[in-house]
Amino acid sequence: MPGARILVLKQEGLRQFVEAEPAFAAIRAANPGVPIDLLTTAAFGRLAKGSPHFDRVLAAGSFNDKAAQKEFVSQLKRIGYEQVYDLDGTKATLELRSAMTGFRGPRWIGPKRVMTKEGRQTASFSGPAMRKLLSDARLPVEHRLPDLRWAFTARKDAANMQPSWFGITGQFALLLPATDPSRRWPAKAYAVLAQALAAEGIKSVVIGPDEISAFAHDIAKQDLGDGRSLGAGQVIDLAGKADLSQLAMLARHAQFFVAGATDELHLCASVGCPGLLLLHPADVSEAESLFGREVIKLTAQDVSRIDAEMAISMLRNMGLLKGAPKKGLRAFA
Numbered sequence: 001m002p003g004a005r006i007l008v009l010k011q012e013g014l015r016q017f018v019e020a021e022p023a024f025a026a027i028r029a030a031n032p033g034v035p036i037d038l039l040t041t042a043a044f045g046r047l048a049k050g051s052p053h054f055d056r057v058l059a060a061g062s063f064n065d066k067a068a069q070k071e072f073v074s075q076l077k078r079i080g081y082e083q084v085y086d087l088d089g090t091k092a093t094l095e096l097r098s099a100m101t102g103f104r105g106p107r108w109i110g111p112k113r114v115m116t117k118e119g120r121q122t123a124s125f126s127g128p129a130m131r132k133l134l135s136d137a138r139l140p141v142e143h144r145l146p147d148l149r150w151a152f153t154a155r156k157d158a159a160n161m162q163p164s165w166f167g168i169t170g171q172f173a174l175l176l177p178a179t180d181p182s183r184r185w186p187a188k189a190y191a192v193l194a195q196a197l198a199a200e201g202i203k204s205v206v207i208g209p210d211e212i213s214a215f216a217h218d219i220a221k222q223d224l225g226d227g228r229s230l231g232a233g234q235v236i237d238l239a240g241k242a243d244l245s246q247l248a249m250l251a252r253h254a255q256f257f258v259a260g261a262t263d264e265l266h267l268c269a270s271v272g273c274p275g276l277l278l279l280h281p282a283d284v285s286e287a288e289s290l291f292g293r294e295v296i297k298l299t300a301q302d303v304s305r306i307d308a309e310m311a312i313s314m315l316r317n318m319g320l321l322k323g324a325p326k327k328g329l330r331a332f333a
Contacts, residue, residue: 004082006036007106008054009096010044012088014244014263015286017044018270020087021146023130024053027085030139039076047244047267050154073099086110087130109137145292148270151248161249166238171255172203174268174275177215178260179208183280183303185260187215191222191230192308193258198234200322202255207247207264210240256320258311260303261286269293276314278306294318 008027010020017040028036038045038054045059060072069092077100084100086093089111101108111133131141155161163172175194178184194204206216216237221229242250244267251257251268257275259265261283268275274294281299290297296314300306315321 004034005079006031006034007076007079007081007084008036008038008087009040009084009093009110010038010087011041011060011093012090014044015266016088017047018146018148018263018266019127020130021053021148021270022141022144023085023087023134024051026134026139026141028053037079037081039072043244046155047148047151047248050150050152050156050245052150069096069099076100081106083107083109085134089129090114109133109139145290146266146270148248148267149252149272151267151271152245152252155245156249161246163250163253165246166205166236166242166250168203168205168236168250170203171201172205172236172253173197174250174254174257174259174273175204175206175216175219176208176257176259176262176265176268177206177212178278178303179212179262180260183261183283184215185278185306186304187218188222189304189306189308189311190219190258191224193311194219194230194235195224196312196321198230203234203236205236205250205254206239207242207250208239208262212239213237215239256315256318258315266290269295274318274320276311276318278303278311 006027008024010017035055036053037056037058038048039058039060040048042059045057048054048057060068073096084106086097086108091114093110094114097108097110100106131143134141152161159165175190177190197204206212206219216235216239220235223229247264247267248271251271251273254273257265257268257273259275260278261280265275265277269290277295277297279297279299280303281301284297284299296318298306298311298314312321
């Protein structure tokens with residue numbers, strides 16, 4: 001297809017973006033020598049610049065912004081794409097399809113209706129649904145775990161792509177508290193874990209959205225007995241302070257992560273960071289892209305009842321912490 005160009009749409013959901021990596025690879029493999037553009041958000045654009053699957057990464061405002069949508073539809077038409085892969089399946093991308101296709105428009109591969117789950121629109125679609133979509137278009141996707149080890153390569157030599165940029169020296173672990181407070185491991189439990197890590201010379205680095213910052217402060221000030229709290233610098237709050245490429249870099253340097261249900265944990269796992277998950281059973285189905293990795297999960301209807309000593313014991317069993325696990329403790333992952 002001389003002069004042809006392919007456009008891939010992926011804007012919604014960090015977990016879904018990570019899970020789409022095998023699809024990105026399949027599109028690239030099926031179109032050798034054809035220029036492929038990714039249209040995404042600014043945040044995902046910085047992450048995707050190191051990807052070997054795209055020749056160009058285009059960042060746009062939200063597809064839901066009507067004025068912005070009209071402008072970039074005009075720009076996309078001027079570029080002249082032969083084919084579009086819609087890997088979002090949202091109302092906004094279906095509207096984009098309507099605006100771009102038609103006479104001399106691109107061939108469009110994507111859902112024909114808004115993706116829903118239990119009657120509600122999903123942020124995006126991924127996993128089995130995405131593989132089926134592309135398989136139906138005669139583009140099989142390898143059923144494997146996402147691999148985003150390229151995520152920080154475009155900026156790997158930048159000063160802000162080193163742990164020291166954030167004041168981190170020596171060994172550290174990432175703590176990713178659940179986004180939903182009702183399914184979040186308590187600050188006291190994280191503090192007990194952080195104390196155990198500090199005893200082995202490992203700092204605790206809290207990652208997540210801005211609103212997690214207050215929780216990171218709660219961890220640091222927890223009473224660990226006799227009025228003692230964690231020492232200065234043992235809990236480092238990076239909530240809202242690291243972009244996705246920097247998070248990928250931190251995950252590559254971290255000893256491991258301990259996480260609740262949060263999208264960021266999928267990025268951490270996709271660059272090879274081992275870890276421990278603390279999940280409500282309802283969140284397990286959202287973790288398909290983690291299965292098979294060096295990732296263990298502890299589940300409970302009430303996550304706050306998962307004992308901190310059990311979590312520490314699991315980390316020792318995984319070889320991520322030194323010392324022998326306590327006898328008599330059993331955990332099912």
